[in-house]
Amino acid sequence: MKGIATSSGIGIGQVFLYKEPEIKVVKQNIEDIDLEINRFEDSVNNTIEEIDKLYKLTLKNIGESEAEIFSAHRMMLEDPEFISGVKDKIKNEKVNSEFAVKEVTDFYVSIFENIEDEYLKARAVDLKDVSKRLLRILMGIKSIDLSTIDKKSIIVAEDLTPSDTAQMNKEMVVGIVTELGGRTSHTSIIARTLEIPAIAGVKDITKLSNFGDSMIINGDTGEILLNPSLEVIGDYEEKTRELADLRDKLLAMKDKESLSKDGHKVEIAGNIGTPKDIDKVLENGGEGVGLYRTEFLYMDRDRLPSEEEQFDAYKIVAEKLGKRPLVIRTLDVGGDKELPYLNLPKEMNPFLGYRAIRLCLDRKDIFKIQLRAILRASAFGNIKIMFPMISDLSEVREAKAIIEEVKMDLRQENIPFDENIEIGIMVEIPAVAIHSRAFAKEVDFFSIGTNDLIQYTLAVDRGNQDIAYLYNQYHPSVLNLIKMTIENGHKEGIWVGMCGEAAGDKKLLPVLLAMGLDEFSMSASLILRARNDLQRYSKGEIRDHLDTLLSLGTSKDVENYIDENILK
């Protein structure tokens, strides 16, 4: 069996089949109205207590933003219209609380679902979730409690809700397999945060497996083995041990410098999306942050983040990094990354459209707030500013002029900031790579964004499965553009980094080293392996291969050449 690999690692354990108890509401006529209303009120209080517990548990075990959902649940349970709606029904129709709760819930859910608004649709889900909990308490149904898991178990479920993951005994959970969801669903995100191997989108797995079956899952490949032989279990146990050994060996690299075999030093940094991610980067020995994606501050909410909110989010990371560099990329939204509250028009070609720096230069009000927050935070660490989606030098000039305006304001208000803050750009549009010499004269650094650079150079939509085979980081044109960018940067005396997926690619590491890349920024989990691999390669030796490599005809030729002549 196979599903979507969502959280890496191998899990070996017993199946803990998690099915939600079925709740069937039956309409009953009641005699004593007061008694019924008391019963309803008691249940509401008990439900609130349960929700408060979940709030605290989640806050402690997972995080603040994940806990927030339970405050929303509580607000709904305390809603005067909801409460009086249920009570009126009990009084006027002489029905049981369960039936009244269900009717009132259904009424509001149908209103929410009929309004064309993503936010309200999500609230309908919340309301259903709260009401289910209330009904369960009213009916005295015990829920299967994931906190009671006491053997090494793999949870098998249709999907898990925030309530479920909050209660989970994470010491004993060695894997999670769900029928629904994908890489970005709630369960997957939590699994990655807690470093529990997980696989999603496995059809019918709750029907195919039984409580207590033995199971092996591979969160890197999406493979699931149900009731494997003892021999296979043995093999996998050995594999996990090897992985753990490798991990120990890599951890020894944590505080070492990133040096090639012939003593050339580079910087290996991490990419982050939220302030919390910085801990992972530091645990893995990151020498800085080469890409702080700030768009997450703007997403999944209904208004722009305030200057203070942003300042806090930048400052905390800058402080944790101390002297180590923190490259903050300004807002990169539009196109595929939508912000509903900006009401951006739908586009035919979002990747070529109104996004990132183009949007920021048009909406200076939004841009200035972010720049102010970044500059204020620069007083607390080693911050650098980076602009995404630059295609024309005039954009660089305009953005720099806006930074100057913001600096002027700050000086007048006597607010401290780093006067010499470095300003750089993403090189992700071929036009910039080709003309990089001119750009290098006007910025302090380049960071090559390979994900978009590949997409734009090869004209391949990276989200389209049908043409995914054309999307390739080994394409000789892409590699030539990268080399050109690094060389032009160096000619003008600026440093050049890379923050796309390619920076963490095992096979490209020696090639990029030979081209002279100064900074490699990647997912935190790849940093130690890259530093370990780096020691095997000599920059001088590999440089002799570059001319041959870059004149090869196809991506496949390049990949084969690296395999046969460089990795060896």
Place this chain on the structure above:
Amino acid sequence: MYREEMILQNETGLHARPASILVKEASVFKSEISLIKDDKKYNAKSIINLLSMGAAKGDQLVIEAEGEDEEIAVKELIKIINNLNG
């Protein structure tokens, strides 16, 4: 009873965060407070109610309160609604 009319200026109307801010502020007052849109009454202390009214920018609203602090409640809430942004 005290009432005043207003026009909603907030870009995203009265949903999501603006609505939950309003509920919290309204709950401070003793009076019963309603928002009236298109002749329909919505309880200003109810998040479910406010969300389901789907008020958008430019909608005409009546704020109405009944109770000991009715006048101040209406005046304060109008101030708060006018200051909502986002």
